[in-house]
Amino acid sequence: MLPFIILLAGCQSITVLDPKSSTGKEQAYLIWFSLAIMAIVLLVVFILFTRFVIRYRYTEKKSEFIPQDIKGNLKYELTWTIIPFILLAVLAVPTLKITFDQSPKTEAETNTNGIHINVTAEQFRWTFEHKNSKTVHNELIIPENKDITFHLSSKDVIHSFWIPELAGKVDVIPNKELIYVIKNAEIGEYDGKCAEFCGIQHANMTFDVKVVSMEKYNQYLKQSSNQENED
Template sequence: MKKWFIFLLVPFLSGCSLRTLNPISETGADQAFLINLSFGLMMFVVAVVCVLFILFTVKYRETEKNKTDIPKHEEGNRTLEIIWTTLPILLLIGLAIPTIIYTFQVSNTDASSEEALHVNVVGEQWRWTFQYENGKETHDKLVLPVDQEVVFHLNSTDVIHSFWVPRLVGKRDAIPGKENKLKVTPNEVGTYQGKCAEYCGILHADMRFVMEVVPEKEFEEWLAKEQ
């Protein structure tokens, strides 16, 4: 009994700070909405199935009265057939429409504004390098201005890495020989944890970085400082 109790406590004692469902950007909020929507639809289906299972179990349970009865043959019920055919279709449509809209918005990186900040992100075994437009370069520390659109240009020098700041936006791969882009606007000042979300070798766990979102004036001062 004690072993099971300890096992159940592990998720609460792990101290994980990767809060995907507490986003600090509009893009992250859209992605969190899709996760919650998917979970809500799934729980609706589970609830319906469980309720029907309990009702039929109680209604058609074996009793002394119906132990020898032969159930009446039913040819079919057109109303029920229409319901259980159209309901899944409606659920899928309700999930597909916002998914397509938000996916297009995230993927449309070419529609970034002229004021957008462009940052080259280079993943390599075993660190992250961030290169700004003025030539400034940092390792394992990403500094961004709040409420300004940022376009990440993701590259890798060796194997596939995955750039991920859980509270900022979803994952995007950094692939050798191919540049991927990721557009996002952080809207909350603070310090956040980032990491590589693609297993990339024996020291994969060390590929972490810190992202600091600061006021615009503070960012300009930081950017102007010598490396």
């Protein structure tokens, strides 16, 4: 048990189940909902398994018992066929809806309103370009309670854009722009990273995320800290 607990210590910064945005909360809901259904199924199976083990265990009294030859039971067969179908249907509806709503879109499908940020991935850094051409490496600052539209592209290999507390990971593909929206982020500081192995320095391809008030975000955009030529 102790080695397992120590192993989990390395997961402290991956706080997917403590989301700080509407997008992340929808994804966390799917995780908890799936786990709840799984727990119910496991509980029922465990109870039945325990009952059968106890009731039909071998005893001296049953040493001469010859089981009845049963060809089938239509009621039971329908039950264990229909119930899993219903559970899968219940799980499928929110899964399909949320997955479709949060899937990366193309440029043609994206609303031009709101806050747009160009995100360029390359070995081994992230570049964020805001609407006023302010360009920063490995630091993302966004306003709270807004729809933030990210235009994701890669200069070299496939990367994966991931801010665990705000949203799920999205592949960033060379020669293709994908659009991903994070909604209603809460004020705070978060960790972002590349979630797709992309080379020898993959582990160091991280970025800092700060969610601030709209006033502070506008002030940030006015600062002259363009880093386009920074290594």
